[in-house]
Amino acid sequence: MTVRTRFAPSPTGYMHIGGMRTALFNWLWARRNGGQFILRVDDTDQQRNLDEALGPILDAFRWLGLDWDEGPEVGGNYGPYFQSQRRDLHDAALDKLIDSGAAYRDFEPPEETRSQREAAEKEKRVYLSSRVSVGLSEVEVSAKLTADDAHVVRFLIPRDRRVSIDDNVRGHVEWDCGLMVDPVIARGDGSPLYNFATAVDDGQLQITHVIRAEEHLSNTPTQVLIHEALGHDLPEFAHIPFVAAPGGKKKLSKRDIEKYRKSPAFQKLFQLGDEVLSATGIDPAEQSLSPVMVAYYREVGFLPAGVLNTLARLGWSLDDKTENMSLQTLLENFSLERVVKASAGLDPDKLMSYQSYWMGRLSADEKLKGCVDVLVRAGLVAEHPDADMLALVDAVVKLAADRVRVFGDILGMDEFFASTESLRYSEKDFQKRVVKPEQAVDLLRELRQLLAVTDNFTADAMHKVVEEFIQQKGIRFGQVAPALRLSVTGKAKGADLFPTLELLGREECLKRIDRAIGTAESMKVV
């Protein structure tokens, strides 16, 4: 039998990173077994703007390179792939269940049901459906239907049974039906509810493996029972652990973003993200983007490979030592057997480590393209840059290769793209390395004269000049380099100093040094 897996997102306007991991495992399992991966959109609730709500989800799949064999945009033989358009299927299944007596129309007022439930809770007794409507005769039921009495359809739980599954991750799990409430499977108007619609759809779509997050485990007995009543072959189940928040054990959730912002484990990621996002004109506080969403990583300049690698290693391992895995490697080795049972916290440090690894293996062309893209978005480089600009960016990227872990890091090297006037100095560092040290400004002035007259303004030549200068003065390199770097780049850290000077060019360097000297002196006077 062909393996068929599915991912069934509700169109929420964003793709959750944990959901993406579930989707990845589904995709991997289908592809590994030469089967099909299906995207079904669970939009039972009337969606306001489907494009807006579904677009970001499909974008996330495309970005990561996960294709789907059936679903939105591509169609397929088991469609429609929007749950809202499958109503006739649900209706037919509902009729079947009612006719066979597996489900019943419940006319009990909701308030009554609720108060019974509350009473049971108060008395610490298990609540079970009253089933008063089950005793109604056919004539009574049709009378009530004709009178348009409000009702819901409930599935009749066989209370004398136990349901069990042999979960591909969790092993044998069993439930006592005698403890289960008859679940509502459809509203009075016949519109289906999740547990029911899912069973109908999974059956009709011939899904062989339901791979989903652990929080769905408690829905499983109901769905199994509905599958049975509908005469479906039961799919295999695999309940994978959910993705937890960094440093915690709780499910990673969009609602807790503000909490995450303050969490030490998340700090560095947020800081990086805030810098890149605000530089590219996105307000990070607006919450339209956060590390809970896949799009966040794309905007900050992560690589699909880095994100994919991180996701795959969250709850799964190939063996006792393999860490860096491409999608291809994952594809060749993925197995449900090696999925871990315990929930796993997303670790931003490890994410960054995988990311750096894959960034390091990226071709020069792709790296350049990614960096240019961010620079353009940040307005540091004009759209459709000319060859000179491309060459400059390329040179910067190569010069600072180790520093560009995500494309957004290139924004931290704005000194190469800023003019003398617009270059910003880190005030604190400027004080510390230029203003405060005794002779810093004097040394800088002398050095400036030397740099102004070297034959070639190359890294090597400059290196030699500075070398001779400090020997002659009897000082250490550390007494001139920091001030020089700060004057020219505005920062205390950066790529190799001399190649940086060369890249900036003599004229620009001298202007910046002059500006720095001027600024430092005016500060000293005050």
Add this chain to the structure above:
RNA sequence: GGCCCCAUCGUCUAGUUAGGCCUAGGACACUGGAUUUUCAUUCCAGUAACGGGGGUUCAAAUCCCCCUGGGGUCACCA
């Protein structure tokens, strides 16, 4: 609270199905050192875990029981 799930370094994990090769391996993070005339990179080294208690056995991280702890879920949401 009911039901269900889970439990190895700070974190992600290997080892648990077939008990001995485990004085518990790897990775990230952290600390120290080397290289780098700055920062970063790179390299080397180090710190660091089987939640507790009972069994079974010649032998238990691995099997059984209990406890503790953590988590998920309990809608006419999906």
